[in-house]
Amino acid sequence: MRTKQKRSLRGIYVPAFVLCGILCLAILGPLLTPYGYDEIVAEQFQKPGLDHWFGTDIHGRDLFTRVLLGARISLSVGLAGALISFLIGVTYGLLSGWIGGAVDSAMMRFVDLLYSLPRIVLVIVVIAVFDGKAKLWMDSTSLAQFVPYTRLLLMFLALGMIEWLTMARIIRGQVLRIKALAFVQAAQSMGQNTFGIVFQHLLPNLRGIILVYVTLTIPTVILEESFLSFLGLGIQAPQSSWGTLLSDGAFIINPVKSYWWILAGPAFFMALTLMSLNFLGDALRDYYDPKST
């Protein structure tokens, strides 16, 4: 038997610090550069220099500015997608685990079925299909000013909708485990209602594992967003996410002349963010479950 390791916060500080930095850059974005994200400021394909830290893109727009805007959009897609998957997954897992019995196994079979669907189809269908409809609908209501963001909203929804399965499974397994413990039975026998038990006993005990999986879902969603951008289903033209910047770069780099900086800036930021999130998730997992490593 291995001895129980001491809980340590080692490995949490560095990625957390990096993420805070990137978050600040994303929030302060427009204040940090003198250029607009849609503003043509120089010759196209200028090399990185003092004026343009990451160079300029095919239209002569400042890439650093666009990467900062991309940070905003990519991070918000990641956060919103993870949040939606968290809401659905935790609710579903709690219900399934708490009710148990036939309902539980039916609910879990449904999750198994969804696992066997190629889930990216769902995302493509939701976005390709409802894009036009949602725009028409928003135009006719008072939401008309948000029309440029329809894609973004659909992406939140679609990615959140496919990412909750793993979360539901994990939560359900944990609920089954905790439900059988004495303190939950004690609470039940003392007449505490289900609602109270869930919020006072179950959720506090699930906090760690939820935190870990939300942290690990964010990078997955950001990667999926970049995949959608490559298919042309991402954020639309003047706006930019890291995914659209990278896929634009990937298409440009093929000709004889190589503009490596088009990829370098966004790739650096994206890799840094995703790696920090993964490191943070791993460190949090070590903290909440020292046995797992």
Add this chain to the structure above:
Amino acid sequence: MFWQNIHCSICIGKNKGEGSKVFVYFLKRLVQSIIVLLFVVTATFLLMRIAPGSPFAAERKIPAKVEAALMKKYNLDGSLVDQYTSYLANLLKGNFGDSLKYEGRTVLEILAQAFPKSALVGGFSLVIALLLGIVLGSYAAIHHNELLDRLAMLLALLGICLPVFVIAPLLILIFAMQWNFLPVAGWGNLSHIILPVVCLSLPYGAYCARLMRTSMLDVLGQDFIRTAHAKGLSAQVVLYKHALRYAILPLVNYTGPLAAHLFTGSMIIEEIFKVPGMGSFFVNGVLNRDVFLVGGSVIVYCALLLTLNFVVDIINVYLDRRIQLW
């Protein structure tokens, strides 16, 4: 569960031989798979049909009459239930329908042409990804917390965190343009598949390495490994004969979905390297509302996934005799 009831109703006698238990288990899995396949076909068909937008809407607007005639020709008029039942009936006859976008070609023809190409690239990628994962992951686990472990895992994480369409152009740039010894893209001879295979296998190899490292660390910490060391076995024998067999289990489980995914082609890789495989047909099919093409691709993917998961379960039993399936 409903299939447990099926299981119980078939198992009447109490003391049956191993053979009949295996048979019952196989039967159970078959029934399960058919149910899953049916669900997936239904879901895909409904999703594609509910989706607004006509499969025949091209750049040029076609007259309503022509469109109606086309819809009738492909059996897409009438109620959704009628369309669905006729599709299912066709499927049972082995007829996957005609492609709506690629005129005059049946879905089966397209899949028969595209699948082997995707499977070739995917198969090579799978082998490389698994080898990379096993070697790198075990190595990192043995040298736990040393510099090399950290470095290997950092590289693996980088492989996961960069989208494949960033790695692909960089490799093209280096190997095809700078050094000029591999073709940029295309399909024809073996040299065409090297770059796609490398690009496809890198991220999955990285993921496998992380998986392998975690499970190897777990196994290496267990009692039977200490016993093996205490018996005086060499480190190599302990690793290859004792630890690897169990540490590889999570990787084996992951191989099922991974292989199904790789064999049916990655749309991004096929787009960048111009491989005429299944991935691009599939995604274009979804975008063009090519119902039957998408349906056919999904059936291939799902059938492959179910079969491979079954094979994986059998391999699990072989590797770890404590697992009981039947």
